[in-house]
Amino acid sequence: MKVVISGLGAISALGQNVEEIWDSVITGGSRYTERLEELPTDLRGLTARVDPSIYESVPPRLRAQMDISTQQAVVAAQECLDNSDLQKRLQPAQIGVYSGNSLGGFEFTHREFRKLWESGNPRSVSVYESFAWFYAVTTGQISIKFGLKGPARSLVAGASSGLDALGVAHDAITEGLPGAIAGGADSALDPWGYSGLSSLGDVSHVTDPQKAYLPFCVEAQGYVPGEGGAMLALEGYEAPSRDCVVIKGHARTFNGRSELASEGLARCIRLACERADMPFSKVDAAFMDAWGTLHWDASEHYAVTSTIGPEARMVAPSIGMGRLFSANGPMNAVLAVKSLETGILPGTPITGGELRWPDNFTTLPQEHGSLRNILILGRSPDGYNSALVLGFND
Numbered sequence: 428m429k430v431v432i433s434g435l436g437a438i439s440a441l442g443q444n445v446e447e448i449w450d451s452v453i454t455g456g457s458r459y460t461e462r463l464e465e466l467p468t469d470l471r472g473l474t475a476r477v478d479p480s481i482y483e484s485v486p487p488r489l490r491a492q493m494d495i496s497t498q499q500a501v502v503a504a505q506e507c508l509d510n511s512d513l514q515k516r517l518q519p520a521q522i523g524v525y526s527g528n529s530l531g532g533f534e535f536t537h538r539e540f541r542k543l544w545e546s547g548n549p550r551s552v553s554v555y556e557s558f559a560w561f562y563a564v565t566t567g568q569i570s571i572k573f574g575l576k577g578p579a580r581s582l583v584a585g586a587s588s589g590l591d592a593l594g595v596a597h598d599a600i601t602e603g604l605p606g607a608i609a610g611g612a613d614s615a616l617d618p619w620g621y622s623g624l625s626s627l628g629d630v631s632h633v634t635d636p637q638k639a640y641l642p643f644c645v646e647a648q649g650y651v652p653g654e655g656g657a658m659l660a661l662e663g664y665e666a667p668s669r670d671c672v673v674i675k676g677h678a679r680t681f682n683g684r685s686e687l688a689s690e691g692l693a694r695c696i697r698l699a700c701e702r703a704d705m706p707f708s709k710v711d712a713a714f715m716d717a718w719g720t721l722h723w724d725a726s727e728h729y730a731v732t733s734t735i736g737p738e739a740r741m742v743a744p745s746i747g748m749g750r751l752f753s754a755n756g757p758m759n760a761v762l763a764v765k766s767l768e769t770g771i772l773p774g775t776p777i778t779g780g781e782l783r784w785p786d787n788f789t790t791l792p793q794e795h796g797s798l799r800n801i802l803i804l805g806r807s808p809d810g811y812n813s814a815l816v817l818g819f820n821d
Contacts, residue, residue, distance in 0.1 A: 428601045429820060430674045431667045434511025434660030436503040436610075437761045439748040440475035440653055444506055448748070448758075449765045453792050455776040457747035459636040459651050472625075472632040473639045474616050475653035475749030492555040493568060494532030499656035499754075500565045500612035501572055507608055508573060511660035517606045523577035524570045525596040526658075527588025527611035527753035529807070532560040533620030565612055577604060582611075582753075585807025586716065587679065590756030590815050593659065594677030600663040610760075611753035612656030624652055629720055629808075637779030640750070642717035642743050643724045643788055644780030650719035653749020657757035659764075667820050672764050675800070675816040676703025682810040688723070692730035692812045696802065699814035700734075705800065707735045710816070712772055712795075713802040714759040717743035719750065727804065728784055735802070741787045744773035756805035756813060763801040763817050770796045 437444065440458035441451035459473040482490060482498050484505070490498060508514055513522060535556065542551040558564050563581035570579050578599060582591040589611025596609035615624055624630050631649035633639040640651040667673065678698030682691035700707055713731050718724060731739050745751065745758050766772055774791040775782075782788050800818035805811075 428663045428665060429667050430597045430600045431662050431664050431671045432659050432673065432764055433662050434507045434513060435761050435764060436505065436507030436510065437655070437657040437758060438477055438481060438499050438502050439655030439751065439758065440477055441748045443478060443481045445761060449762065452744050452747065452762060452773050453771060455747070455774065457636060457776060459639055459749070472630060473634060473636060473651050475651055476616060477654055489572065492559060494535035494559050496528065496530065496532060496612045496614040496654065497565050497568050499614060499654065500526060500658065501569060503610065503612065503656040503658040504569045504573065504608055507658040507660050513606050513660045513662065519574050519576040521577055521605040522575045523579065523596060523599055523604055523607035524566050524575050525580045525582070525592040525607055525609035526566045526569065527582040527592040528562045528565050528613060529583060529585050529588045529753040530613045530615045530620065531562050532564070533615040534617040535559040537617050537619040577607065584811040585809045586752050586755055587805040587807055587811040587813035588753035590803065590805040590813035591679050593674065593757060593760060593815055594679060594813065596661055597674045597677055600661055604663070606662045608658050608660050610656065610658035610757035613752035613754050614654035616652060616654055621652065629718065631719065635779065640719055640746050641777060641780035642719040642746060643728065643775065643783055644777060645783055646780040647719050647721050647724055650750040653751050655748060655751050655758065656754050657761045659757065659760060669820050671820045672767050672817060673820045675705060675818050676700065677815045678702060680812045682812070687726065689726035689729040691810065692727060692804065692806055693734050695812040695814045696730060696734045699816050703816040705816065709800050710735050710802045711798050711800055712740045712742060713804060714763055715741050715743045716755065716804045716806045717746055723808065727806065728787070739787060742773055743775045747776050756803055756815065759803045760815060760817060763803055766801065767798050767817070767819060770794060770798055772798060
């Protein structure tokens with residue numbers, strides 16, 4: 428059984444749909460414009476926010492129940508389903524929902540807690556707070572909104588969550604589930620969420636948009652937090668055509684206590700390629716996780732070169748929309764599908780820094796007519812690693 432990607436949906440600071448985002452990525456766009464003035468000066472920094480007008484597509488009755496991250500997932504799921512015709516071909520019970528979320532509903536919870544603090548009255552808190560904060564609510568709200576009654580799963584594994592959701596959905600389809608939508612969404616750009624991210628030490632507080640987020644550069648000082656969601660429609664076929672993009676393999680690992688971070692990720696890459704039944708030499712490009720600090724960038728680079736090879740081609744195309752946490756991997760999966768379909772390998776949009784490994788990275792998009800297979804990576808300092816191999820059906 429082959430797992431075909433039959434539809435895409437995405438939302439980020441770079442666009443309200445897949446085509447807008449792809450066009451922005453190809454032109455090297457970025458949207459680091461907003462600062463959080465509510466915070467002390469030493470905590471302020473750039474963020475990459477979604478245009479709020481897109482939420483008008485979510486019915487007001489549902490918006491009242493949802494954190495902003497869940498709304499982003501619903502918007503991405505709507506586009507994904509519209510583009511795939513999945514609901515026309517399959518019954519509701521044949522379509523599963525698999526989503527990753529690593530942060531929960533920060534903005535919704537912050538708003539409700541503020542009501543409680545200001546009024547002192549528990550009745551001032553929305554009853555929807557009981558589930559709007561929860562990681563699993565995205566899967567549930569998508570299932571309810573679109574009437575999908577197949578298996579429903581939520582993955583919480585740091586920034587690996589979204590890729591893990593795609594991998595678990597892939598496994599379910601190979602075991603007999605006819606179809607699924609899978610991906611991830613995250614947002615923590617309100618003052619409470621942003622302060623929490625800043626406390627971990629890896630958020631960039633550089634306010635120059637060209638220098639704020641420079642993964643794989645000598646000047647790297649952390650990441651710019653972004654927000655958004657990406658969902659992919661998946662279907663099982665015994666013999667899909669050769670021009671279909673399929674999930675070939677997925678693996679997830681956790682770094683051992685005595686294991687270097689690069690070793691855990693390298694082990695994950697080896698397992699993903701093994702499950703794809705594909706030699707390392709067949710990987711045409713790696714779409715990197717791009718944490719944005721010197722140590723984590725070096726360990727990711729080493730993991731790829733130690734497996735794929737010293738001349739491996741690497742890109743970090745999504746950095747213009749900020750770091751998307753659990754949506755990072757699914758967004759890169761969406762961009763990888765577009766890259767395979769168009770034959771264009773996006774660049775790593777760096778303009779204000781010096782790449783540490785210029786032989787592996789390029790800053791500009793390249794025409795690449797022979798793209799067949801792309802490796803996508805997700806990881807978290809908590810120890811989670813995820814690797815997904817996409818490519819044309821062989």
